[in-house]
Amino acid sequence: MNTLMKLAAVALLAGVVGTSWSEEAPKGDAASGQRIYMAAGCFTCHGRVGQGGNFNFATPSLAHTVWPVEALRAFLRVGLNDMPAFSKEVLTDQQVADLHAFLQSLPGSRSPADFKLLNQ
Ligand code: HEC
Numbered sequence: 106m107n108t109l110m111k112l113a114a115v116a117l118l119a120g121v122v123g124t125s126w127s128e129e130a131p132k133g134d135a136a137s138g139q140r141i142y143m144a145a146g147c148f149t150c151h152g153r154v155g156q157g158g159n160f161n162f163a164t165p166s167l168a169h170t171v172w173p174v175e176a177l178r179a180f181l182r183v184g185l186n187d188m189p190a191f192s193k194e195v196l197t198d199q200q201v202a203d204l205h206a207f208l209q210s211l212p213g214s215r216s217p218a219d220f221k222l223l224n225q
Contacts, residue, residue: 131202133174138207141200145191155211160187168211177205 142148142155150164151157157166164187170177178201184190196204217223 131199133202133204133206135203135206135210137200138203138205138210141196141204142207145196145204147204150187155208156214162187166213167208168213170205170208172205174202174205177201177208 143153147167150160151167152164155167155170157168158164172180178198180188181191181196181201182193191201
């Protein structure tokens with residue numbers, strides 16, 4: 106496991122077990138998060154509704170993320186492989202919180218059973 110992955114894993118774990126962070130995360134706004142998602146270019150690799158896709162490698166779906174906001178922020182600051190890093194100067198903590206709210210609001214993929222046409 107490389108350092109970046111460890112950082113993301115630690116952030117993820119801390120969020121999951123509810124460890125308190127020195128810095129309280131700002132509350133996110135999904136509508137603002139959608140604008141940031143488009144403006145920062147996340148959509149070019151992850152798709153307009155966070156459905157994921159392919160860049161040089163598979164680009165994960167981000168819809169309805171289970172990541173806590175702290176994990177997203179830690180991950181965005183360092184990037185990984187084809188995933189670029191977004192420093193505090195590029196995306197503030199508030200903007201990351203907005204992005205997080207937007208990603209959580211996305212429904213993600215639906216089951217084929219939900220499509221009437223596929224069940225006739
Ligand atoms: C140039 C293409 C590209 C852009 C732009 C990009 N990403 Fe990514 N992202 C990737 C790739 C590729 C990965 C997978 C990295 C890996 O695991 O090797 C990734 C991984 C992620 C992950 C981890 C998801 C998981 O389940 O493993 C998150 C979260 C993420 N990106 C959020 C964002 C956000 C938010 C933005 C915009 C601020 C963004 N990305 C912009 C390509 C991109």
